[in-house]
Amino acid sequence: MYRCCLPRPYLQNGVRLLSSQPMGVPVPSSQDLKMPPCDYEPPPYKGPEKRHIQQVRGNLLSPALVTHFSEPLLIHDGYMQWLFDYNGKRYLDLFGGIVTISVGHCHPKIIAAATEQMNRLWHTTNIYLHPKIHEYAERLTQTLPGDLKVVYFVNSGSEANDLAMMMARLHTGNFDILTLRNSYHGASPYSAGLTAHGTWKYNFAHSFGIHHVMNPDPYQGLWGGSRDSPIQSTRASESDVVNGVCSSVGKYIGQLDEVLQYSLPGGKLAAFFAESIQGVGGTVQFPLGYLKEAFELVRSKGGLCISDEVQSGFGRTGEHFWGFEGHGVVPDIVTMAKGIGNGFPLAAVVTTPSVAKTMSQALHFNTFGGNPVASAVGLAVLEALEENEIQRNCSEVGTYFLQNLAKLREEYPVVGDVRGKGLMIGVEMVQDRNTRVPMNPQMMMKIWDSCKDLGVILGKGGYYGNVFRIKPPMCISYDDVDFTVGVLRKVLHKTMSE
Incomplete structure (x- = not known):
């Protein structure tokens, strides 16, 4: 081994x-x-x-x-x-297959678990009982804090965030959702509305009821800030932080509150989505204390708080198993994918019994979600994370x-x-350190190619x-x-x- x-x-x-x-x-x-x-x-x-x-x-x-x-790799x-x-x-x-290989390419334990299950049972759908999904659900929910105890298995991060959106809207009776600019939550027609990166959007109808608020970026953001990292931005100062909260947080929260006041009917919303550390957006962290205050404001308006752990979960941030734990918060819904299966198509949404009860008002079914092979792989990943x-x-x-x-x-x-x-590390390259102007694409490509x-x-x-x-x-x-x-x-x- x-x-x-x-x-x-x-x-x-x-x-x-x-x-x-x-x-x-x-x-x-x-x-x-x-x-x-x-x-x-x-x-x-x-x-x-x-x-x-x-x-x-x-x-x-x-x-x-x-x-x-410039010259594609044939792997x-x-x-x-x-x-x-x-x-x-x-x-x-x-890069781990875009932050997807968690415990290692072709990890022997994962191969053994998948092979054993494939030799026994691939698929029945969950209209029948099979042991692996139940073993896995029990083991996975044990890693989560609070009342996050009900799991829905799907196949990708986009599917997971689609489902989380539906859950929040049904449970709260509200429609509007907030996400942060620079965030990425998927590319399906539904989750593309959550994503606030113009480079990932197409010219078709999307984003109904979704509002993108100012991104609290300690390096490029309007007010900077100090973050939860061993390395601080050149804009950070020790005097920025009082009682664990960065001085810039109030200004960024003020911008979030403005959107609630001006853009939402009665200030009511269904949910607020946030990555614990933004992935596609370039490993952007938030100023210390931001997410906790954002969650408090969102809940005061009737919304659910949703943590997208597709890239930051399963121990990647080191200090905690889940990225949101580093912010001192417990969300109402957690979405996860990528590293959950170490490259196998697997994703999940975990929520509370209260939210899950709302979802029982109608049939909900995912043909491949939690199939025997996926469940065996997911369970083996959790075991490998602990053993290694x-x-x-x-x-x-x-x-x-x-x-x-x-x-x-x-x-x-x-x-x-x-x-x-x-x-979960980012290195931002610039033309000019003082203005923080992004490095031009030609030079960036040259460095990227040369490292390869x-x-x-x-x-x-x-x-x-x-x-x-x-x-x-x-x-x-x-x-x-x-x-x-x-x-x-x-x-x-x-x-x-x-």
């Missing part, structure tokens, strides 16, 4: 050190950049030629299926934090990662912000595509961090010197 992470001890007198190489470290040469070892060898690739695959992609698949990087195999292309080249995957101490790894390796990325911010003026918590060529796969996000999204399989090690920071340092040095 795979033994998770932390391969290099970083211990001195029994104490784990979180410091790394000192400032002024020489830029590593290509010879110095040694990829950490991996004891897995992929089998030879026997599929179609890459040229043929690209032709099929261009002619037979949706033209909206864009590929990352053949995966193991834990590693991906292998059709030539056998190994890459350190720091994944949450601890996120906290310790993630903090180490953030601290070392922050040194790049000090060394290179194009690194505008380093932020995040655990292994040296063996590191980074994600990219934010409205302007200028934020490197680092959300790897949560089994990465200190050695992986050192390699990544070395690659980034080398690429930034070369790019800035040209």
